[in-house]
Amino acid sequence: MEIACSINITPNKVVINGKDVNYTERGEELLTAIYRRQINDYPKFFKMDSLSRLGFVASELLLNGEPDRFKPREDRAIVFFNTNSSLCNDENYQKTIQDKNNYFPSPAIFVYTLPNIVTGEIAIRNKYYGETSFYVLDRLDIESMEQIINDTFQDLTTKSVLGGWLDCKDKDHFEAHLFLIKDQKTSKLPNWNKIIINKIIYNKQ
Amino acid sequence: MGRTMIVKIADNIISPLGFTTERNYQAVKAGESSIQLHERHWDIPEPFMASLFKEGEIDNEFDKLHSACKYTDFEKATIISIDKALQQTTINPSSDRVQFFLSTTKGNIYLLDDKKEEFPKERALLGVSAQYITDFFRNPNPPIVISNACISGVCAQITAMRCLQSNRCDTAIVAGCDLQSRFIVSGFQSFKALSPNQCKPFDAKRCGLNLGEAAATIIYNRKEQKDISNSEWLICRGAIRNDANHISGPSKTGEGSFRALRSIIQEKDIPQIAFINSHGTSTLYNDEMESIAISRAGLQSIPVNSLKGYYGHTMGAAGILESILSMHAIDDKNILATRGYETCGVSHPLILSNQNCPTDKQAFIKLLSGFGGCNAALLFKKGGLLWK
Amino acid sequence: MNEAILELKTQIIEVLNLEDICPEDIDENAPLFGGGLGLDSIDALELIVLMEKNYGIKLQDPAEGKAAFKSVSVMADYIEKNRTK
Numbered sequence: 277m278e279i280a281c282s283i284n285i286t287p288n289k290v291v292i293n294g295k296d297v298n299y300t301e302r303g304e305e306l307l308t309a310i311y312r313r314q315i316n317d318y319p320k321f322f323k324m325d326s327l328s329r330l331g332f333v334a335s336e337l338l339l340n341g342e343p344d345r346f347k348p349r350e351d352r353a354i355v356f357f358n359t360n361s362s363l364c365n366d367e368n369y370q371k372t373i374q375d376k377n378n379y380f381p382s383p384a385i386f387v388y389t390l391p392n393i394v395t396g397e398i399a400i401r402n403k404y405y406g407e408t409s410f411y412v413l414d415r416l417d418i419e420s421m422e423q424i425i426n427d428t429f430q431d432l433t434t435k436s437v438l439g440g441w442l443d444c445k446d447k448d449h450f451e452a453h454l455f456l457i458k459d460q461k462t463s464k465l466p467n468w469n470k471i472i473i474n475k476i477i478y479n480k481q
Numbered sequence: 482m483g484r485t486m487i488v489k490i491a492d493n494i495i496s497p498l499g500f501t502t503e504r505n506y507q508a509v510k511a512g513e514s515s516i517q518l519h520e521r522h523w524d525i526p527e528p529f530m531a532s533l534f535k536e537g538e539i540d541n542e543f544d545k546l547h548s549a550c551k552y553t554d555f556e557k558a559t560i561i562s563i564d565k566a567l568q569q570t571t572i573n574p575s576s577d578r579v580q581f582f583l584s585t586t587k588g589n590i591y592l593l594d595d596k597k598e599e600f601p602k603e604r605a606l607l608g609v610s611a612q613y614i615t616d617f618f619r620n621p622n623p624p625i626v627i628s629n630a631c632i633s634g635v636c637a638q639i640t641a642m643r644c645l646q647s648n649r650c651d652t653a654i655v656a657g658c659d660l661q662s663r664f665i666v667s668g669f670q671s672f673k674a675l676s677p678n679q680c681k682p683f684d685a686k687r688c689g690l691n692l693g694e695a696a697a698t699i700i701y702n703r704k705e706q707k708d709i710s711n712s713e714w715l716i717c718r719g720a721i722r723n724d725a726n727h728i729s730g731p732s733k734t735g736e737g738s739f740r741a742l743r744s745i746i747q748e749k750d751i752p753q754i755a756f757i758n759s760h761g762t763s764t765l766y767n768d769e770m771e772s773i774a775i776s777r778a779g780l781q782s783i784p785v786n787s788l789k790g791y792y793g794h795t796m797g798a799a800g801i802l803e804s805i806l807s808m809h810a811i812d813d814k815n816i817l818a819t820r821g822y823e824t825c826g827v828s829h830p831l832i833l834s835n836q837n838c839p840t841d842k843q844a845f846i847k848l849l850s851g852f853g854g855c856n857a858a859l860l861f862k863k864g865g866l867l868w869k
Numbered sequence: 870m871n872e873a874i875l876e877l878k879t880q881i882i883e884v885l886n887l888e889d890i891c892p893e894d895i896d897e898n899a900p901l902f903g904g905g906l907g908l909d910s911i912d913a914l915e916l917i918v919l920m921e922k923n924y925g926i927k928l929q930d931p932a933e934g935k936a937a938f939k940s941v942s943v944m945a946d947y948i949e950k951n952r953t954k
Contacts, residue, residue, distance in 0.1 A: 314700060319907065322888035332700045350722065350740060361588075361607050361628055366664075370593045376524050378923045382885075383914040386668035387729050390586060392629045396853035399723040405740055406611050409722040412626040414608030420623060425845065427643035430719060433744060614934055672914060730910055 277426065277457050277468035280436075283338045283474050285330065291479065292337055300356045303448030307333055314340065321382065324397060325365035327444040331356065331394035332401070334452040335438060339402065351435040353428050354395040354462075357421050358443035360456040362391045394442065406434060416441055418477070424469045425457060435459050437463035441477070446452075453477045484706045486867070487642045489699055489714040490652075491803045495562045496695035496792055497532050500542060505802075506809045509817055509838060514791045516679055516691045522721045523663035529675055530692035531661055532793045534558075548617065553589050553600060556610055559658040560617050562696035569622070570700060572652050572661040574618035580650035581867050583611045584637035584657035584798035589628075591662040611818040614656075622650075630851030631760070632721065633657065634800020635859050638699065639719035645703040653777045658696035659796035666692060672729070680763035682787035683772070683833050685826030690762040697802035711865035712807050716845075719819030720744035724854035735774030737856035738848065739853075742778035745846070745860045753866055754783050755842035760849045761787020762794055763821065767850060772827035774856075775848075776858075784832040790820030797839045804847045808861065816840050877945050884919050885912050897941035913938065925953030 284291040287303045290310065301309040304326065310319050310333040321332060339345060365388045372382045395408035407428065413420055418463065425439045440454040453476070457468045466472045493501065498508040499514035515532040522529070543557040546564060562583075566820045567574055585607060592605045603609055609625035627637040634657040641653035658667075662765060668691060669675050676689030700714070709715065722740040724732035732738075759771050768787075774782055788803050795802055810817045816838040823835060843863040876894040887906065897905070902908050917934050920926040926948065928934050937947045 319887070319889060322886045341774060348725070354723075359606060359608055363605060366590060366605075367591060369668065376526075379667075380918050381667040382918060383668075383669035383671040384884075384911050386671055387911055389664075389668065390628070390630050390852055391629065392727050392851075392853040392855060396723065396728045396855065399854060400727070403725050405722055405725050405736060406855065408629075408723045409627070409640075409721060410629050412607040412611075412628050413639075414606070414612050414623060417623060419577065420625065422651060422779070423644075423647070424625070424640065427640070427647055430643045430646060431744070433720075464811040671918065673917075727909065728911075 277429070277459060278461055278464060279468050279472065280456040280458050280467040281338055282455045283334050284453065284477065285334050285351070287448055287450060295474070310337065313352045318401065322369065325368070325388035327364060327391065328361060328388060328394040328397050328406060328451050328452065329458055330444055330452050331442050332397055334442070334454045335398045338438065338454055338456055346403060348405065350405040352404050353407035353437045354398055354404060355409045355425055355428055355432045355437055355439035356395060356442045357413055358391065359413060359415060360443050360445055361412050362389050364444045364446050365389055398438070407431060410429060418470045418473050422468065423467070429459055485703050485708060486706055487701050487706045487707060487716045489646050489701050489808065491566045491700040492698060493562045493566040494695060494697045494725065494805055495558060496567070496802070497534050497857055498791070502805055502809060506615060506806060509788065509791045509806060510815065512818065512820060514679070514795050514820060516693070520647050523666065524754065525663055525666055527670055529670065530612055530677065530679065530691040531665055531666070532691065532781045534663060534694060553604060553610070554701050554851045555589050555594070555658060557658050558660065558673045559583065559614050559656050560695040562658070562698045563618070563654060563656050566700050572700065574620055574654065577621050578623050578651040579620055580644055580653055581615045581620055581625055582637045582641045582653060583614065583626045583653070584628065584633040584638045584801060586628060586630060586633060586659055587665060587840065594663055630853050631794070631796055631799060632849040632851040632855050632857040633797045634720065635847055635857035636721060636803070637850050638716060638804065638859060639721065639857070640771055641701055642716050642758040643717060644700060649701060651758050654698065655701065655703045655801060656696065656698040657798040657801040659798055661692050665846045674764055676763060679821055680789055680793065681767045681821035681823070682761035682763045682789055683825065683827055683831065684822050685824045687765065687826055690764055690789065691793035693795040693804050695792060695795040695798040697798045697805055699801055699805060707868060709864040709867060711863065712863040715862050715864060717862050718745040719857065719859040721855060721857045724856065726854055728854060731770035731850060732854070734775060735770045737854060738771060738774035738850055739777040741858035742774060742780060742846070742848065744779065745808060745858050746780070750844065750860065751780070751783070753842055753844045753862065755811055755840040755845050756784040756786055757846045757848055758803055759785050759787050761789050761819065770850070771848065772829040772831055775831060776829040781829065781831060784816055784838065786817055786833065787820045788817065800849050804859065804861065807845050808824065811840070811843060811845060811863070814839055814841060819829060821822045874941060875944050877948070878941060879890065880923060880942070881916070884915050893933060895941060899940060901938050902939055907928070924948050927950045
């Protein structure tokens with residue numbers, strides 16, 4: 277398995293394939309800035325919760341320039357991991373029901389109270405009919421991520437995985453480490469293994 | 482080297498219908514349901530139909546385990562179910578060759594609303610809660626939580642199957658649990674997705690789902706094909722596919738569901754399959770979508786049932802609970818009735834019945850769909866079919 | 870445009886997160902659903918919440934909503950006739 281490309285987004289930084297990309301915006305505004313600069317043709321972005329916005333822009337940067345980008349396919353899985361599940365947005369939903377004298381549960385917020393919705397948003401955008409999964413771990417466990425993504429290829433239809441760590445604690449504190457992993461080995465691209473994943477996530481080249 | 486297969490060695494269901502699989506199966510076979518009307522429950526203004534544990538029921542059962550630690554109701558229900566499944570085996574859950582897989586959509590979400598503040602908010606983190614559960618059994622491996630909306634129970638079984646096939650563990654303990662709460666009920670009400678009456682899967686008069694709560698566990702081992710007996714249950718193939726259409730509405734072409742079915746079925750399997758246990762939530766759109774998917778996959782001659790009329794929608798537990806009941810049904814040479822069904826209300830006719838029906842066949846499909854456009858299908862067979 | 874229509878359009882833009890849309894961009898007589906705003910079933914449910922929260926009007930199901938949400942004008946008329954707040 278090889279890593280075709282990688283992306284890291286934190287509130288202060290955007291790194292694509294190991295190279296810093298310059299943005300002056302920070303936190304929530306950084307995600308909107310990436311959307312405006314790189315995408316800007318998908319108004320649904322503004323209906324998404326923070327986790328989905330993070331996953332959406334990260335995947336857009338990852339897939340940017342891929343040939344046949346929007347051709348429908350079943351051979352690509354989306355597999356994400358985090359610690360906070362959808363708690364950032366769950367708190368938003370809770371506010372709409374907290375006060376029994378001001379009780380107005382919001383369906384538009386409720387729909388994002390599941391972490392896997394972001395995988396659905398990416399599947400819709402890219403017409404991916406393949407596997408979509410979400411796993412919650414108690415910390416950024418690179419070994420578990422590596423193993424579960426490797427296991428995903430046991431479904432023989434799956435030839436590539438858009439996967440990695442996607443976590444959002446609140447709208448200004450988040451972390452995305454996403455990879456496009458392919459079931460092939462050309463000599464130039466890095467291997468998908470925990471040593472390389474560790475280097476990319478912690479930026480030690 | 483012989484081929485290895487994934488074999489069930491034990492199971493358990495705890496629900497408002499009972500605390501053993503046997504009790505649950507007999508209740509469902511007799512047509513019992515624990516779904517009732519709840520008014521002003523959790524200060525929710527609109528009444529709702531749900532199957533809920535009685536006050537103190539989980540606590541009383543958990544007290545028998547004499548644990549010194551404090552656990553939330555969600556954790557207690559999960560621990561009780563896992564413990565009851567383990568009692569049927571000689572597995573030592575503290576071994577590092579045992580891996581826990583936990584299927585849940587919302588876990589301890591009620592803690593966001595908890596005025597008593599019995600537990601820190603951090604306990605709402607699914608990974609933290611799962612760790613408390615595996616710590617009860619002194620298991621050293623970090624638990625894997627599958628949170629993939631309503632298909633989590635099938636996804637957890639698929640994840641476990643893959644882990645066993647990779648030889649990273651020898652035993653997989655797959656547990657699913659969700660408890661209802663103000664958070665979840667209010668959300669489904671905001672979606673206008675709930676029926677004011679008992680749900681009626683696939684029926685012409687269906688108008689929404691009922692909610693439910695349960696915990697269910699299946700323990701799987703890996704075995705060489707030559708060591709498998711005729712009566713043992715195997716997971717053969719599983720697949721997860723997305724509709725790529727809408728984050729909450731089912732696809733009008735049943736895209737993901739069809740592709741998941743297509744992925745797990747070979748032509749030679751079809752005559753062996755006793756039934757498809759569908760998601761069958763009793764919403765207008767879900768049941769219609771499943772009828773389309775099943776027809777597109779060429780499986781319309783296979784009987785279909787739904788178990789939502791007995792328990793309501795048990796969310797993270799559903800995929801595991803419904804798989805267990807389906808296995809026991811086949812062991813009993815039975816296709817369980819679709820409680821609430823009367824007349825066909827979907828555009829692609831399916832073989833449905835509100836009566837139990839006899840069967841000699843030894844395989845079934847578990848089918849599920851969930852928010853986020855995800856769908857999952859799992860093919861189960863008994864060992865006797867291995868050589869056919 | 871009249872004040873009630875303007876207020877309603879502003880509320881719709883806010884609750885449905887229509888970020889790049891101004892009240893002037895919405896034709897009050899054009900169909901709200903199936904038109905250029907790209908509204909879906911979740912938006913319809915959110916408008917049901919808006920009706921209750923801002924105007925005290927309880928719509929029981931999406932079918933009732935379909936008639937009331939035909940266009941912004943139809944919606945404004947419906948509110949005028951049925952509001953309790």
